[in-house]
Amino acid sequence: MRRARPPRTSRFVYYIPVLRGRTRDNPAGVIRRRSVNGIAVDEAFTRNLVWEPTHALHASDIGRSDRDYTQITAAEAEAFVQRVTAKLGRYITEPSPGVPLRINIDDATAHEGPSYHYRGEPFSGSLLRIDDTGAVIEMIPVRDGVVHGIVREWFPDSTQRSQTTMRDGVPAGTAYTWHPNGQLAEAREFDDDGHVVRTRQWTENGRVLRFPL
Structure with missing residues (x-):
């Protein structure tokens, strides 16, 4: 019998919300998107210090309208994750x-x-x-x-x-x-x-x- 193929996944694409007074070096948050069998799956890195499901990008129609979010690099996203973890980890x-x-x-x-x-x-x-x-x-x-x-x-x-x-x-x-x-x-x-x-x-x-x- 033929084995079922595991879901195909692509690399993550990272986004930050566009807010007044915030920059790429100091974003208010980070959301990552990946494609699973052609379906966009989004997660936000929260103060829970884990990536959790979010529908924010879908609500903003990301990909068709980038008015509310802008794309950043994986390195920029990782820097944000490290800063938040260092800041909030002491409260765990x-x-x-x-x-x-x-x-x-x-x-x-x-x-x-x-x-x-x-x-x-x-x-x-x-x-x-x-x-x-x-x-x-x-x-x-x-x-x-x-x-x-x-x-x-x-x-x-x-x-x-x-x-x-x-x-x-x-x-x-x-x-x-x-x-x-x-x-x-x-x-x-x-x-x-x-x-x-x-x-x-x-x-x-x-x-x-x-x-x-």
Whole structure:
């Protein structure tokens, strides 16, 4: 009997989104495309530090209209992957036995509390909120179903948007929010019960907005 041939694959072609203020040397993200039996298969390198499926190129009709994405070389793509891995690798923690280290938040079930469950069990690991381009815009650490650790958010261009420390579901210490240009926008201090005791705010130019009592 004749053996079935394995799917034919071609080399990857890499693309980056066209965004104001971003360059080929500092892209907001990278998507790679390959052809499997004549069908385009796309993956984006996300803050999960792996290549994950994405439909961003299909949505932009890449190949017919390159208005939203531009092609780059494999070397440029690899440089981006190395930078992201070096930047985010320090946030990786060991997964709980039998539970994925990171999952899409849409795959988790939120119960009262809230308490996050995955496959019927309290989840331990990181919940990822992913935008339409395949980029992770929020990472939520969870322990035994409860948010615990540093919650981080990013703008679509990978600039950090916010950072909040959570202890067993309660905010602690000081939470920070940034403007898109990187200027600190707000600092909120919490007491031991998670109540805000002080808030400071700044404009995009660094001017103080208010110092409430």
